Amino acid sequence: MTTPVTPPLFRSNYPEFSSTDRFPNSGVQYWLDTAYSFLNASRWGKQLDIGVSLYVAHNLSLEARAQAEAANGGVPGGQVGPVSSKSIDKVSVGYDTGAGTETGAGHWNSTIYGTRFFRLVKMFGSGPIQVGMGVSPPNTGLPWPGPLTTPGFTNFGN
Numbered sequence: 001m002t003t004p005v006t007p008p009l010f011r012s013n014y015p016e017f018s019s020t021d022r023f024p025n026s027g028v029q030y031w032l033d034t035a036y037s038f039l040n041a042s043r044w045g046k047q048l049d050i051g052v053s054l055y056v057a058h059n060l061s062l063e064a065r066a067q068a069e070a071a072n073g074g075v076p077g078g079q080v081g082p083v084s085s086k087s088i089d090k091v092s093v094g095y096d097t098g099a100g101t102e103t104g105a106g107h108w109n110s111t112i113y114g115t116r117f118f119r120l121v122k123m124f125g126s127g128p129i130q131v132g133m134g135v136s137p138p139n140t141g142l143p144w145p146g147p148l149t150t151p152g153f154t155n156f157g158n
Helices: 007-013 025-038 041-071 106-110 112-124
Strands: 085-088 091-094
Touching: 007 025, 007 041, 025 041, 041 106, 041 112, 106 112
Parallel strands: none
Antiparallel strands: 085 091
16 A cells, blocks of 8 residues: 655645635545545556546646636636637647547546546456355455366355
8 A cells, every 4th residue: 555645745746726715625635525525445456546646737737727817807617628720810730639639538538646646547447357156165366266166066046
């Protein structure tokens, strides 16, 4: 088990969030706590802290956008998707938004951290999890080894 990510460690790994004025420790800690409560440690294994950090970076980015909108007199929290084209006077530019997004990722596509997080979610979130035992009694805590392979044993259904 690794040591959980702390605000100083998060800031060290993601220096773009180093400003404690713009990203107070209380906000970083809030999203850290939220991430650790949502992400399944047994699924993520040694990569849990990377998932947590990307989750935090994504949410801090969205919060910063909302705060900037409010500071400029706008209504915070509006959804903004990837920009596909932009024009200023006679100059225009377009982007391939499909290249930087993940299919089915919804709001996770709002930041680069979200798309990275979602890509990992697809890897660590797939596959079954065995809950409980396949046999009872006795419940020894060990996984069910399958049907007996003793010669002549044919009672698989009972």
